[in-house]
Amino acid sequence: MSKDRIFDAARAILDHEGIEGLSVRKVAARAGVSTMAMYRHFADKDALLNALMDDGLAAWEKVVRAIRAEDPMEWLEAVIEAFLKFALTQPHRFDAAFFLPAPEARRYPDDFVAGRSPVIAMIMVRIDQAKADGRLGGTPAVDVALALAGMAQGLVSMQRAKRFSSDKQFRTLFRAQLRHCLQSFS
Amino acid sequence: MSKDRIFDAARAILDHEGIEGLSVRKVAARAGVSTMAMYRHFADKDALLNALMDDGLAAWEKVVRAIRAEDPMEWLEAVIEAFLKFALTQPHRFDAAFFLPAPEARRYPDDFVAGRSPVIAMIMVRIDQAKADGRLGGTPAVDVALALAGMAQGLVSMQRAKRFSSDKQFRTLFRAQLRHCLQSFS
DNA sequence: GCTTATGAGCGTACGATGTACACATGAGCA
């Protein structure tokens, strides 16, 4: 379908030029279609961006599902490492997934748990496993998950705002901070 | 000077309409000056935004300097509370200060310490005081400061991306997480 | 005093952007 062609073009442009560089005209040209054709399939540019956000989150979920570590703590550390890799190797798709404003429909209605993404659910399962093994303390899994997600997002956000001088420095600090954050709950 | 008039107009528009709503034309109109007059005083729009970032950071520094708590741990908690208040009551100025990309000149050259903002320096002094009192463990002050800053920035970034359903929920989670983060170093 | 250089401001114009609107085309069905 032509909707797919338009979306694929958008994703290609996102990957190469980032959210800033993505214009409706460029997407249409790349899809070999008129500028206004996009509006037949997406309400407006924001709707297209939301689709890219979904796509980015799906890609992230796939990455997490591919992690094979048995031990829950090892699994959690692998997720941290995967998040770092995702942010550094696919920065634009990462931006779309984690920094774009979420549409009303996918806000968290009551608290951080409800309506949460599958990835957070998986993380909470592993946290509970680790707690059952006595490797993590009594803090509710939600709070641990939020701490990890918050710290990770914060450091990446700082890196995006050019608050570090190099990727190498960022990588080192990210690993150290996340590791400490996780261990602070044990 | 007319540079000040232009800058004041920019700050007023930032406060009312946010970074998205700030256009050169609007600024000029508000300053009662032609559109191109801005370019006599700022190289381009980014230079104006950088000036707004400086202004926001200066405002934040002033807030922190006004904190009067004697006890270092109380002082640190007051900073956390002030950060939350700043983010919620002056969201656009906060955006300019903490989410705008920093120009090359003010990146952190070697590590997170060097070239750091006065506020981080003040925070590190208090952390060291708390360590001297035996209220915080042996983790270097830089790492503690980065943890606090990272967690705070991450949670605010999530709230900006509409990841929470209400300010109230955000406020509660923010306080709990930051408090835990600080205590995890003691 | 006269000339000239400098700095501030202005008006116009260009290309890019998001998108409203009216229209064309063609497939499925009555």
Add this chain to the structure above:
DNA sequence: TGCTCATGTGTACATCGTACGCTCATAAGC
């Protein structure tokens, strides 16, 4: 044959950042 509906097009408009060249007042150098 005529109707509806989904899909796509082309034109047009407002808004954006900003390049370019002009005016004009003030200050410096002779």
